[in-house]
Amino acid sequence: MALITLRRNFCHLSDFRIHGALAALRNHPINHVHKVSKEQLHPWFCSVQYEPFRIHFHHACYKKFHLQNGNELHPVGEPAFSQGQDWNKFEQNLKNEDEQIFYRKLNEFTSSEEVLSFIKTLETLPDAMAAGALQRICEVEKKGGDQRLPKEILESSVFQALCFQLERAPSQLSNSGLLTALQALIWLHVDTQSSLVLNLVAECQNRLKRGGLEVHDLCVLGESLIRLQGPGCVTLELIIYQLQGAKLEVFTPEDIVALYRILQACAEKVDQHQTFLNTINNFSLSIVSYLSPKSISQMLTALVVLDQAQALPLVIKLGKYVVRHIPHFTNEELRKVIEAFIYFGHNDRFFIKALERHVAAFCLTLDADVVSKIMEYCSRKLILSEPILNAVAETFVSQSEKLSPSQISELIEPFGKLNYLPPNAPALFRKLEHVLFTHFNYFPPKTLLRLLHSCSLIAHPPVNFMGKIFSPFFLQKLQGEESHLDRLSMAQLTQLFLTSVLECPFYKVKA
Structure with missing residues (x-):
């Protein structure tokens, strides 16, 4: 009861302040805060086209509070967050050892509102944690499919205080906090000329010139600047230069993959970096076993873009681990892996067996582009895999309406090249004939000719389309x-023509 009374009295003290996320407002009068919120905070997100609105940015001491359940304080007019009881476990002053708990708690939230409600309950919030909170807000919004913050979040005084805290003293941020904040804002496609972004970038450049960034920080900064300013960014050369001077042994596997992505963005300068790339390729052999499926896909993609034909030992070793990860690749990751194997000419019987199991089990749910790439791989390497071809034939019969003309051609042509008739051949060709009759004019001429020629190779001459094929038009x-x-x-x-005449006695050539 004494504690409740103390809290009630504390809320009415004239000099009451909320530290941390709202501590940025401590030394500014209310009028100044209104000016800052209107002139500085809102333009950070100028890419969001909203109706004009007025941002009311009140100091914490002007909020009215009331008691709920006898022991929790909540602003009047704002709903109490359902997980408030769990937050009682947090001390008002977060210490260094509390950071892990803080970030674990952040990762439990699935909306920006939950993150901001959580931040509002804290008395102090170090700059690094403020950056982490901003990053989590960006992550949950990105998962929702919209990379721009909604109006309600922009108007939130807590969110504005987070941004203001980061802008007012970027030099006081740790390297991790600084780069986390910059990366999060870039994800939101903020205005590159906003004062917040310019201040953070300037601080990053100052620390870079002083040599104050570690390897991981350099990788994060490099990728952030590529996204923000493009691969022609002058600062990027200094980042690559410093990365070249670092010992690869201090790189984590994730840092190595990030380094490949940075060099991939500068593919036109690959000749300048080839010696460095050779060193990275050789070192990467020792970390392949630690890579995630996503990292393996990204590394293979970078090797393709950078045309690292001399890195075949690395490609072969990556291929061995691809076999283990095939069920865990996303559609896009698997497509890029197969694309890389086509590029480097890699072929492995264990990979084929794993691919057969995967396609047979999930062919109906695989993306059409992935199935097309798998068929291209089989065609290029002359791999007559009955499980794959049979599964693709079944997929075509059931999903042909969803396929584009180019995808239809990519799925059917390998049957002719490999001289294979699937068990459902009658249904397959009936469906193909129906698609061609209804969408004949949508097929590019050369694509259509390749498709019909493939049918003739497996004893199915397209006699019903010969008149259209040999028409002057x-x-x-x-x-x-x-x-x-x-x-x-x-x-x-x-x-x-010869196939139709010789194999189809009923086909008559018009004089």
């Missing part, structure tokens, strides 16, 4: 702006 489209048909198209047309 189609042949003119096939020729395009060239003076004559190319040799490949001419050969495919010839084989189509």
Whole structure:
């Protein structure tokens, strides 16, 4: 009871202050705060097109509080957060050993409102934790599919105080807090010329020039500047120079992958960095076993973009771990992995077996681009995998309406090249014929010719389409702006005609 009375009296003290997230307002009068919130805070998110609104940014001591359940304080007119009882476990003054608990608590929240409600209950909030809270807000908004903050969050006095705290003294932020804040704001596509971003970038550049950033900090800053200013950023060269001078043994596996991404963004300067790349490629052999599926996919993609044909030992070792991670790749990650294997010509029977199991189990749920890339891989490497081809044939019959003309061609052509008829061949060709009849004009001429030529290779001459294929109109489209048909198209047309005449006695050539 004494504690409740003390809290009630404390709320009415004229000099009451909330430290931490709202401590940035301590030394400023109310009128100044209104001016700052209107002139500085709102333009940070100028990319968000909202109706004009007035931001009311009140000092904590002007909020009216009331008691709920006898022991909790909440601002009048604002709902009490449902997890308030759990927050009682936090001490008012967070110490260094509380950081892990703080970040674990942040990760439990699934909305910006929950994060801000949690921050509001804290008496002190170090700058590093303020940056972490801002990053968590960005993460939950990004998961929602909208990378721009809603109006309600922008108007929140707690959110504005977080930003103001970071802007007023960036030099007092730790390296981690500084880069976390910059990275979070970039995710929100803030105005690159806003005072907040410019102050944070300037502070990062000052610390970079002084050599005060560790390897991980350099990687984070490099990727942030690429996203913010593009790969032509002058500061990026200094970052790469300092990374070259660091010992690779101090890099974590995640830092190595980040380094590949940075160099990938500067692919046009690969010749300047080739010696450094050779060193990284050799060192990366020792960390492959520690990489996540996402990191493996990103590393392979970087090797493709950087044209690291000499890094085949690394590609082969990555391929061994790809086999273990196939069920855990996302559709996009798996597509990039297979694309890299096509580029480097990598082929491994264990990978094929794992891919067969995966495709047979999940083909109906795989993205069409992934299935197309798998079929391209089988076609390029001449891999006659019955489980994969049968699963793809079933997928085509059930989902052909969802496929684009190019995807249909990419799925069907390998059957002809590999000379394989799936068990459901009658249903497959009936569905294909129906699609061609209804969408004939949507197929590019050369794509359509390759598709029909593939059908003729597996004893299914497209006699119902011969009249359209050999019409002057189609042949003119096939020729395009060239003076004559190319040799490949001419050969495919010839084989189509001969196959139809020789294998289909009922097919009559019009005089």
